[in-house]
Amino acid sequence: MSAASTKKASPPDLSKIRRGPIVIALIIGAFVAILNETLLGNALPDLMKAFDVSASTIQWLSTAYMLVVGVLVPITALLQQWYTTRQMFLGAMILFLAGTVVAAVAPEFEVLLVGRIIQALGTGLMLPVMMNTILAIFPPEKRGGAMGLIGLVIMFAPAIGPTVSGLIMDSLSWRWLFYLVIPLAVFSIIFAAVYMKNVSEITKPKVDILSILLSTAGFGGIVYGFSSAGSHSWSDPEVYWTIIVGAVALLLFIWRQLVLKEPVMDLRAFKYPMFALVTVLMFVIMMTLFSTMTLLPMFLQGALLMTAFKSGLTMLPGGVINGIMAPVAGKLFDKFGPRVLVTPGLLLVVISIWMFTGIDETASTGYVITIHIIMLIGISLVMMPAQTTGLNQLPRHLYPHGTAIMNTLQQVSGAIGTALFISVMSNGAKDYLKDSSDPTNPAEAIKGMISGLHNAFWIGLFVAIVALIIGLFIKKTHPPEGEEGRMMGH
Structure with a gap:
């Protein structure tokens, strides 16, 4: 800046x-x-x-x-x-x-x-x-x-x-x-x-229209491309062309932000190592979270044959416990810093996804609820503590840029994760039915779906292990020199 x-x-x-x-x-x-x-x-x-x-x-x-x-x-x-x-x-x-x-x-x-x-x-x-x-x-x-x-x-x-x-x-x-x-x-x-009340600094920077157009085409193209891959196939020109156009626009957007004096999204925030590391971690963990939130109801309704309401109830305990854990994790973070929370949290996520790779139509509702709770406790220990750690390292004028970068990448990773996992699941189900002796049998369709789900969860497990490795490097941060005195008159 x-x-x-x-x-x-x-x-x-x-x-x-x-x-x-x-x-x-x-x-x-x-x-x-x-x-x-x-x-x-x-x-x-x-x-x-x-x-x-x-x-x-x-x-x-x-x-x-x-x-x-x-x-x-x-x-x-x-x-x-x-x-x-x-x-x-x-x-x-x-x-x-x-x-x-x-x-x-x-x-x-x-x-x-x-x-x-x-x-x-x-x-x-x-x-x-x-x-x-x-x-x-x-x-x-x-x-x-x-x-x-x-x-x-x-x-x-x-x-x-x-x-x-x-x-x-x-x-x-x-x-x-x-x-x-x-x-x-x-x-x-x-x-x-x-x-x-107003808490932000009004600086009225120059508005760079080209940046806004490139950002819209870039993020829009990628989110749209991956989202439509769920309903089309990856070989559909509409899917791969929007992703390619989006990727090119995004690269041009990044280049433009680095040469502008007053960028729309200041990528200099990535100069701060902990912010950069946390951004990558959040990208990976959001992929896992969004895709599980999409795959689990499909499993509950498609394989365990629950109604929409019952599948909602099955996912409720995990969500409620996650909600309760978030402020607890926040307080622990203020006291002990991120490391004590993030590594155990990611370990719980890895364990829960590994358990998901083995579920089938014989799984009891209680077992599914238990895995879901383990996963969401893990995520509550990671999400806010990691984000706060990353943003704490930034100087004040980069706060709007830091929060914008993180929120954007979470949307993009959600779209990519959901599309990737759903396509892995549906391709796995198709492959299973191709080799089946009785592909029209409803029981075989359920088995096909479970086979596809297992494939998706194995990839999810790999992604979660990557997150765990990244999480090992996260440590406590402090605002840059001179920022602490300005904060709130402290």
Whole structure:
């Protein structure tokens, strides 16, 4: 960052700020936005019937959401230097509310899709603002606990999403998935309007349109390419060309950020070794998390023949325990630093995925719940402590860039992980049925699916072992010289 751009504005005075209400405002907003991301998963079969569309069309409700968030997040670093925290957060929540209303009253599929896209714009703006605000208002030694509270929401909301949507779908129409979110979003906006304060530095850097276009084409192409690989085959030109175009645009984007004086996404954050290491770790761990979240319901419904609601209930204990563990891990992080948490956490993830490689149609519900709990305890020990460690090493002016980089790569890794694991699973199932003596037999179809799942989990195990090796190098960080004194007047 050039000296010119850092001295334009003095940072806001944070010494008298009331942190509690700001954190509550962030948590309510995050809960509403993230809950909505998983509410729809269980309802897709019903929506296919309601709008009379195919599985590959309905998939767009999820793909478009990920796509918009993936494209928008890189630009948030720039937006946070132009608009106050309060403007960003309220803008994000109002967009989200507008999208929810559009989706709730949608007369046809296209309108529902537009509603989802507007919702995604709100979510994409909000997640980085949330992390950036925590970094700004808490000194390094208290950040773990605060990030843990945010972690509780980020993990708890997706955990209860499938169960809540299963309940709603069993007794009400799909529109209630949106109606119920509206009052929560309205409450969040009113609460934030009263309590949210500005905590960011407004420097109004130059806007480089070319960077924004390259970032959109790059991240958008990669997320879209991998997402559509789930419903198409890898040899489909639409899949590999979007990935190639995305990769080229991304390389050009990276090159441009390195030569610009005021980059849209300042990649100089990667000069800080612990931030770089944690970013790679988060990429790998999110691949594992997203793909397991996709594969497990398929196994529960396809092999154990559970209803959507029951599979949601089966995944609930893991999610609830993960939510409870996040603040605990945050407090432990503040006390002991990352190493005590991250290595054991990754070890638990490796053990749980290794256990998943052996499950079949004879597995009891209790056994599946146990493995899922082990995995999510592991993930809660890794996620927030590792992220906080990486971001703690950055100087203040790189906070918006650091949070934008991490959030973007998590979206991208989620798309890549889900596509990779689903395609491994479906190819494994096809190969099994090819050699089967009775491929039309439903029992054989279940065996084929399990064979494909095992292949996917073996790859997941390899990815988790890579994460474990990276995790061994993570250690406690401190902000650069001169930053600690400026934090909060400490």
